Amino acid sequence: MADHIVSCEHLNDFKPQDLSTIVWSYAKAEISHLDLFTRIGDHLVTLTHLHDFNSQALANTIYAYAKAEVSHQGLFGKVADHIMLLDNLDDYTEQNVSNLAWSYHKAGIIRQDLNDKLIGLAMDRKFSTKRLEKLDRWTSEDTIENLEGNEHNGGGSVVALEDDNNESNMEDGGLEDDDPDVSTPEDLSLLTVVQLKDRLRKLGLRVSGRKHELISRLNNHFKVQDGSDE
Amino acid sequence: MTTTTLGFAKIIQTLQRSKRGYVKGSYEDYLHGILIRQRDEVFSFIARTAVNKLNLFEPRYLKDLAYTYALLEYVPKQLDDGSTLFNHIAEKSIPKLEKFNPQELANTVWAFEKIKVPHPTLYEKVGDYIVTRQQLNDFIPQNLANIVWSYAKAGVSHPKLFTKVADHIVSLEHLNNFKPQELSNIVWSYVKAEVSHPKLFTKVADHIVSLEHLNNFKPQELSNIVLM
Numbered sequence: 001m002a003d004h005i006v007s008c009e010h011l012n013d014f015k016p017q018d019l020s021t022i023v024w025s026y027a028k029a030e031i032s033h034l035d036l037f038t039r040i041g042d043h044l045v046t047l048t049h050l051h052d053f054n055s056q057a058l059a060n061t062i063y064a065y066a067k068a069e070v071s072h073q074g075l076f077g078k079v080a081d082h083i084m085l086l087d088n089l090d091d092y093t094e095q096n097v098s099n100l101a102w103s104y105h106k107a108g109i110i111r112q113d114l115n116d117k118l119i120g121l122a123m124d125r126k127f128s129t130k131r132l133e134k135l136d137r138w139t140s141e142d143t144i145e146n147l148e149g150n151e152h153n154g155g156g157s158v159v160a161l162e163d164d165n166n167e168s169n170m171e172d173g174g175l176e177d178d179d180p181d182v183s184t185p186e187d188l189s190l191l192t193v194v195q196l197k198d199r200l201r202k203l204g205l206r207v208s209g210r211k212h213e214l215i216s217r218l219n220n221h222f223k224v225q226d227g228s229d230e
Numbered sequence: 231m232t233t234t235t236l237g238f239a240k241i242i243q244t245l246q247r248s249k250r251g252y253v254k255g256s257y258e259d260y261l262h263g264i265l266i267r268q269r270d271e272v273f274s275f276i277a278r279t280a281v282n283k284l285n286l287f288e289p290r291y292l293k294d295l296a297y298t299y300a301l302l303e304y305v306p307k308q309l310d311d312g313s314t315l316f317n318h319i320a321e322k323s324i325p326k327l328e329k330f331n332p333q334e335l336a337n338t339v340w341a342f343e344k345i346k347v348p349h350p351t352l353y354e355k356v357g358d359y360i361v362t363r364q365q366l367n368d369f370i371p372q373n374l375a376n377i378v379w380s381y382a383k384a385g386v387s388h389p390k391l392f393t394k395v396a397d398h399i400v401s402l403e404h405l406n407n408f409k410p411q412e413l414s415n416i417v418w419s420y421v422k423a424e425v426s427h428p429k430l431f432t433k434v435a436d437h438i439v440s441l442e443h444l445n446n447f448k449p450q451e452l453s454n455i456v457l458m
Contacts, residue, residue: 011438011441013409013410014414014438015410017414018410018413018414019414021414021417021418022413022417022434022438024418024421025417026417026435028421029417029420029421029426031428031432033431033439035435035439036438036439039439040438
């Protein structure tokens with residue numbers, strides 16, 4: 001409990017990239033954790049804006065919710081609104097556009113304005129015919145209506161529409177182009193004395209002494225029992 | 231020697247962070263001139279010189295040397311005999327892995343990945359060594375995250391290592407010491423490495439879900455609960 005007070009974090013500490021990577025990973029690992037998706041979705045909806053999300057993080061986030069079959073209306077709405085407000089979608093790759101269209105389609109959320117914008121972009125950028133055909137299917141209102149009709153009849157066309165190709169297409173996108181970077185391993189000498197003392201305090205160690213003493217106290221704390229360090 | 235080299239690397243990092251130019255003749259301009267414009271020459275020289283002395287290097291100096299090049303993302307050129315500095319660092323490190331502390335192990339595999347000089351044998355041996363350890367209590371969250379990230383990113387498979395690390399994380403009382411980036415890199419690494427460990431994912435998710443609840447408590451309120 002005491003530790004928890006010291007390092008008490010909340011979702012605000014998570015950067016867009018962290019949140020996007022987390023939901024993407026759970027969706028990809030096919031581990032369902034509705035509470036996690038709901039919590040993160042709710043958190044994103046409460047943000048004043050999504051400007052800190054780059055195109056890849058947004059596409060991956062939305063893709064994750066669709067793949068995990070967690071329909072979070074608020075999140076899908078917020079992301080669509082955000083994209084609609086953007087002056088240009090220059091940062092959006094063909095894969096991002098495709099993933100977004102597929103995700104809204106898969107989640108059964110129709111945003112015709114977003115669809116029009118994505119299709120417009122695809123035409124401008126001269127996406128491949130194959131990609132355009134898919135986009136057209138995912139963004140066509142008719143298709144969705146048919147799909148819903150069939151659902152009422154207990155038909156299986158929902159599955160039929162989501163052919164294997166679509167899924168594997170998504171897999172290409174994933175996070176490949178935007179792997180998370182890892183933080184540079186700790187080099188304590190780069191920290192300031194104030195930062196070092198803060199670390200020591202959190203570990204319940206003494207905070208007095210010169211900088212090199214603080215560093216060696218921290219190092220000693222994490223030293224292997226049989227280590228060769230001094 | 232590694233201390234000096236690491237010092238050079240840090241100066242270069244600092245100089246590179248500044249996007250503005252430097253006043254001609256200033257201290258920064260001078261350092262920029264010798265360290266950045268002649269960087270290749272300096273670091274090639276260091277690589278050539280270090281190779282002959284690596285036998286004398288303790289683990290932390292081996293790690294520092296690799297770490298220096300990784301910080302700069304500078305791949306040392308091939309030496310005259312066709313080998314590279316990183317080959318030599320790996321060869322000298324492998325026989326003494328049991329003398330490496332967790333941070334040295336983590337930083338070493340991180341450096342090899344960062345600089346994109348894959349050395350599967352080093353990764354295999356480091357993984358094997360970590361797996362044989364009784365427990366991982368002396369690994370801090372950053373070490374754990376850096377290790378699995380390095381293997382996943384390098385595409386080196388070591389399922390036993392991943393299982394050992396995950397079992398350790400699951401066994402922890404809580405994940406409060408893990409930074410957001412460490413948590414996200416860890417789950418990403420397991421997906422990327424295709425190692426399934428549902429308990430790890432549940433633990434991480436439960437932790438994140440619990441954060442916002444805690445956010446509703448002010449530290450004072452929490453301490454009151456403890457006192458009651």
